[in-house]
Amino acid sequence: MxxxxxxxxxxxxxxxxxxxxxxxxxxxxxxxxxxxxxxxxxxxxxxxxxxxxxxxxxxxxxxxxxxxxLINVTAFFRDRPAWEHLSNEIMPRILQTKDSEELVRIWTAGCASGEEAYTIAIMLAELLGVEQFRERVKIYATDMDEEALNQARQATYLASELHGLTAEQIEQFFEQNEERYTFRKDLRRAVIFGRHDLIQDPPISKIDLLVCRNTLMYFNAETQSRILARFHFALRDGGFIFLGKAEMLLTHSNLFTPVQLRYRIFTKVAKPNLRDRLLLMAQTNSEEEINSLSNHVRLREAAFESGPSARVVIDANGSLSLLNDRARSLFGLTVQDLGRPLQDLEISYRPVELRSCIERAYNERVTINLRDIEWQSPQGEITYFDIQVVPLFDLVSTILGVSINFIDVTRYKRLQEELEHSNQELEMAYEELQSTNEELETTNEELQSSNEELETTNEELQSTNEELETMNEELQSTNEELQTVNDELQRRSEELNRSNAFLEAILTSLKGGVIVVNRNLHVQIWNHKAEDMWGLRPEEAVEQNFLNLDIGLPVEQLRQPIRDCLSGPVDGVSEVVLSAINRRGRNIQCRITCTPLIGEQQQIQGVILLMEEC
CATH class of the missing domain: 1.10.155 (Chemotaxis Receptor Methyltransferase Cher; domain 1)
Structure with missing residues (x-):
């Protein structure tokens, strides 16, 4: 099922x-x-x-x-402490890297009805001043929902929708027209709205700040990865991404690193691995095409990573370009070191001076071999390497960089030393070394297993958090809908009360008694004049059969006039004069006018009886 x-x-x-x-x-x-x-x-x-x-x-x-x-839950300066940190700490860092006339490019993805885009505009206008804002800022606001985009383009909001703004901001950045407020037109020109599908459409490029709050949490993990790869491509080097409070990016550290995790602000990692760059270039939704494009790249990366020897690659500019897992573990390097100049790293002079060897490899265009280089690890362990400095060329013999291989010859060195003493000691040393290696591998496998379990648990918690945030926004959206319905019901109730009061005033003001009966001759209205004439209160008369009422009026004589009105034409009026006794016991002559009560589609719904003393 x-x-x-x-x-x-x-x-x-x-x-x-x-x-x-x-x-x-x-x-x-x-x-x-x-x-x-x-x-x-x-x-x-x-x-x-x-x-x-x-x-x-x-x-x-x-x-x-x-x-x-498409749940459109948004507000001006939503989660205000996060926006204040963005304004006080992040935007000044972005502006410091730019010339005084250089453009500032912002992208807000999933902008809904525009409050977030105009929040950014207000923040930058306050930081730069209105004149600089108009000249230097471009804000690209995108969403899938055309209806929400149309509302955002109008830039018009009710007073209740501006609750996140201060009175000074409303006065400075909005123009009031009756009960609605419109964002200033001269600043509105800096905000460009457009429909954009984060999954299918290519990203906007050269962005300084990308705001995408509480949007990623609606996608599954695979789609989130594809969108974040595109976001990485969209940002300039050193650019920032501002996410919602349910979005952590803990499993995407190769693309973004936290700047302020509490407020979900991250910065771009300068150089992703080659597979990530191919995914960005592909800009496709087909997994078959992505796998076809990157299959051989994954194979090369896996072979490079799993090499038994430590290996690093330096590009022609002297910066660290690649390093495998063995090199990271031996020399304490991390992926954050990629892109740094070699001269800033300890490996450039320990265990041997590499820069002179690289220069020689470039000049002579040959592989430089260094034998039995001693290196002491931070733990005090002595290791011996054969080091190869291999120049790398393209198809036209242009130098691309060098590959430096650290071949661990410690075991062979020790074997040579032990061989000088005895074969028996050599065998013992080999067995001890083998045992140590096996224990190390076992420990590494246990640590890897523990790490994978922790990552799985973290992803499950993250997924649960995102699901809770999604449900929270759905509840907020439903609450707003209920509030709108409640306001409408309250307005209708007030109108009904006014209408009832107006009708009551009319009935009270009439000098004659007014009695309204339905087609079943049940009393619907009994005004105060009728009470005064016959001594029967409205609550005693309403919903009673008029012909069964015991009053001083011979009601049986009105049966035929009433039936004539119910079955006659809609404009038919009949009038009779009857002798009666009012509530004071006085004999009176009572003129009774019977008029049809006309309802929808000209249908007769009852009879209006107007009674006056002659």
Whole structure:
């Protein structure tokens, strides 16, 4: 049964993608099914297959479905402490790296109805001043939801939607028109809105700050990785990315490193590995194409990483370009050292002076071999290396850099020393070394297993956190909808109260008694003048059969005039004069005018009896 439901749901997503170009296959299934089920309940449909048929017959339903799936929860300066840190610490760092006339490029991905984009505009206008802002700032705001983008382009908001702004900011950056506030047009020109699919469309490039808050949490882990690779391509070197409070990037340290983890602000790692760069260049949603493009690259990287000898590659500019796992473990290097000049690293002079060897390899265009180089590890262990400095050339013999191989010859060195004493001592030393290596491998495997378990647990916790944040935003969206309905009901109640008060005033002001009966002759209205004439209170008369009332009026004589009104023309009016006794016991002549009560579509719903003393 579950497999059948999953198949029907995937067929529904495929139909949405083919017919409207919205690809939701990369979104988390738990969130998607919850939102689709909510919409199906609204239109009273059971089963995803039936809902697909409904979409085919009612294309206008797509807009309602997209408004339900694309949760647009946003506000001005949402999570204000994070924005204050961005304004006080991050933006000044960005501005310090730029010339006084150089453009500042910002991208807010998943901008919804625009509050976030205008928040950035307000922040930069306060930092730079209005004139500098107009000349230097470009803010690109993108989203998949065209309806939300149209609202954002208008830049008009209710007073209740500006609660995140101070009174000074509202006065400085908005123009009031009756009950709505419009963002200043001269600053609005710096904000460019456009439809953009993070999964399918290529990223905007050369971005200084990328704001994407509480958007990644709706995607599954695989789609998040593809989007983050594109974000990495979009940012300049040293650029920053500002995420939502449920988004951590702990498993993407090769692309971004934390600047302020509390506020989810990260900076771009300068040089990703080659596979990441190929993924960025591919800009495709097809896993087959990505795997085809990078399959041989992964093989080369795996071979390089698993080499038994420590190996580093220096480019022609003298910067560290590549290093394998053995080199990292031996010399204490990390991926953060990639791109640093060789001269700034300890490996340039320990265990041997490498710069002169590199220069010689460049000049002579031959491999330089160094034998039995002694190196002492931080733990005090003595290791011997044969070092090879190999120049690297392209197809036209242009020097690209050098590969430096550290071949561990410690064991052979020790074997030579032990061989001088005895074969027996050599065998013992070899067995001890072998045992040590096996223990080290066992320890490494145990540590690797523990590390993988910790990573799995962390990813599960991250996924749970993102799911909770998603549900929180859904609840917030539902609460806003309920508040809107409540406001409308309150307004309708006030209108009804005014109408009832107005009708009551009319009935009270009439000099004659007014009695309204429905088609079953049950009293619906009994005004105060009727009470004064016949001594019967409204609560005693309403919903009673008029002909059964015991009052001083011979009501039985009104049966026929009332029936004539109910069955006659809509403009038919009859009048009779009857002798009666009022509530004070006085004999009176009472003129009674019977008029049809006209309802919708000119249907007679009852009779109005107007009674006056002659």
């Amino acid at each position: 579950t497999d059948s439901l999953n198949t029907e749901f995937e067929a529904l997503l495929d139909y949405i993608r083919r017919s409207r170009g919205f690809d939701f296959t990369g979104y988390k299934r738990s969130s998607l099914t919850r939102r689709v089920n909510k919409r199906m309940q609204t239109v009273d449909i059971q089963g995803y297959g039936n809902y697909l048929d409904y979409l085919e017959v009612h294309p206008e339903e797509f807009n309602h479905l997209f408004n339900t799936l």
